[in-house]
Amino acid sequence: MPEKTVDIVIAGAVPNGLMLACELALAGLRPIVLDRLPAPSAEPKANGLAGQVVRVLDMRGLYSAFSGSSAAPAPTPRYIFGGMPLDLAAVQPNPVHLVFKPQPEMVTILTEHAVDLGVDLRWGHELTDFEPAGDHISVSVSAPDGPYRLTARFLVGADGGKSTVRKRTAIEFPGITSAGHVSRVGHATLPEEFRAGDGGIDVPGVGRFGLGHHRLERGIFIFAELDPGRPIVGTIEFQGGEQCSEDEPLAFDELHDSVARVLGVPLPITPPSGPGPHTLRRTIGQNTRVAQHYRQGNVFLLGDAAHVHSAMGGPGLNLGLQDTVNLGWKLAAELRGWAPEGLLDTYESERRPVAERVVMYSLSQAALVSPGPEITALRELFGELLRLPAAATHVAGLLAGSDVRYDVGDGHRLSGHFFPDCALETDDGPTRIAELLRDARPVLLAFGGAVDPAAAVAGWTDRVTPVAATAAEPPAAALLIRPDGYVAWAADDFTPADQDALRTALRRWFGTPDIPHSAV
Incomplete structure (x- = not known):
């Protein structure tokens, strides 16, 4: 079998794997992405993006392609938590997009973007095994033209909850499985007389249902x-999963009967019309698990390979795609030779606690939609709490992931948080902070002449972009922003102590300077 040496192999051409490939390509690398399917799957699994991930897409110039809007992202005025309405009108700033x-x-958007960036994307090529080969990984691949091997510096498993990469590394996947639960979901045709004017449906004798999960x-x-014209209906029942088989395809009649049981009245849904693709699937039990480690040697786990949980509230891609922008620039730094010691270890130390927090609130939502009069009483109390502005603000930050704060070694109020966006004036004209991060490079942004950013990053200009700007309400005098959008250092002045702290942050995150650092 011929063997080729490459920088990095990614198993899984799903959104997370494709986004990671794009991040690496922005750094000038050419990753290889393997996927066992002959072409992208037409099955609609995730149906959208919720949370801070929308700002991540904006940061990389992908928001317009995903949203169809040329404007900057605007937050939603309302959302849901545990099937209960969450009014975000009093939440300022509102982080939920x-x-x-x-x-x-x-997948189509990210595939086209990846190909444009020069990613080597191989459909129908399945990773079957791998083993250490010195400081590299030897990867076995099954392909239509026969098996072959690749020798890679790094391997990333973005191959789903049943990840071959995770299993092959023997990384433990602790958590729970909710036995007995069975969910069914599918596209359907719904009689017009059931439609409400607000985009929901009215079921006589039961009530009005809008977008989301509704507890009965x-x-x-x-x-x-x-x-429009392609509604999705579904159910979750808390008993009966023991009698179902994952191997038996879901029939539409089974979905119809389950809807009638949950609602207590028949809902005259019929199979969908049109070309599709149409969703029709059954899931038995609910796995909630987080990998014990995200890294073993030169092998990394990403997305569902590292964490699985309930889809309620749409946390999956918010978590997974932010994993990608965290890992991508760190792998690129290592491959480019300027990564400081321990940088790759911060992928797990920063992202695993975020996954544990998502597990916490996904299980909390599962509890709030469970049956029983005591849960009904708890929902009434929780609904009262959600109407309090402070509680709504807390839950909004939890759902969006905007409450995440990494330990970056700097005590400024903005350090460790995702950057606060604002309008800027630069030498190149008006822009926003998000637009400065299009190429996945770190940025030192200085406002109002408090510091000369070019002088401040002398020695790091091959990897850090200096930008001088003005703004009506600058968030600080200066910000050092990592490629993943998190603030590594900030200052409201630029005292000698601030200068020392900046140099410390530059070394901590972006390595040793190439030339002696001049005074600033």
Whole structure:
């Protein structure tokens, strides 16, 4: 079998794997992406993006392609938590952003972007095994023209909850499986007389249902119409999963009968019309797990390979795609030779606690939609709490992931948080902070002449972009922003102590300077 040496192999051409490939390509690398499917899957799994990930797409110039809007992202005025309404009107700033987009369309956008950036994308090529080969990984691949091997400096498993990469490394995947639960979901045709004017549906004798999960005493009813004329209906029942088989395809009649059981009345849904693709699937049990480690040697886990949880509230791609922008620039730094010692270890130390937090609130939402009168009482109390501005602000930050603060070694109020966007004036004209991060390079942004950014990053200009700007309300005098959008250092003045702290941050995150650092 011929063997080729490459920088990095990514297993899984799903949104997370493709986004990671794009991040690496922005750094001038050419990753190889393997996927066992002969072409992108047409099955609509995820139906959109919720949370801070929308700002990540904006940061990389992908928001317009995903949303169809040329404007900057605007937060949603309302959302849901545990099937209960969450009014965000009093939350300032509101961190919850939404983009509705079926997963096949996301994959198409990211595939085209990856190809434009020069990524080597190989459909129908399946990673079957791998083993250490010195400081590299030897990867076995099954392909239509026969098996072959690749020798890679790094391997990333973005190959889903049943990840071959994770299993082959024997990384433990602790967590729980909710036994007995069975969920069913599918596209359907719904009579017009059931439609409400606000995009929801009215079910006589039961009530009105809008977008999302709706708790009833017999289970959960799910409704979403992300594409006009193509509603999705579904259920979650808390008993009966033991009698179902994952291997037996879901029949539409089974979905119809489950909807009737949960609602308590028949809903006259019929199979969808049109060319599709149409969703129709059953899931037995709910796995909630986080990998014990995200890294073993030169092998990394990404997305569902590292964490699985309930889809309620749409946390999956918010978590996974932010994993990618965290890992991508660190791998690129290592491959380019300027990564400081321990940088790759910060992928796990920063991202694993975020996954644990998502698990916490996804299990909390699962509890809030469970059956029983005591849960009904708890929901009434929780609903009262969600109407309090402070509680709504807390939950909004939790859902969006905007409450994440990394330990970056700097005590400024902005350090460790995702950057605060604002309008700027630079030598190149008006822009926003998000637009400065298009090429996945770190940025030292200085406002109002407090510091000469070019002089401040002398020695790091091959990897850090200096920008001088003015703004009506600058968030600080200067910000050092990592490629993933998190603030590594900030200052409200630029005292000698601030200068020392900046140099410390530059060394901590971006390595040793190439030339002696001049005084600033």
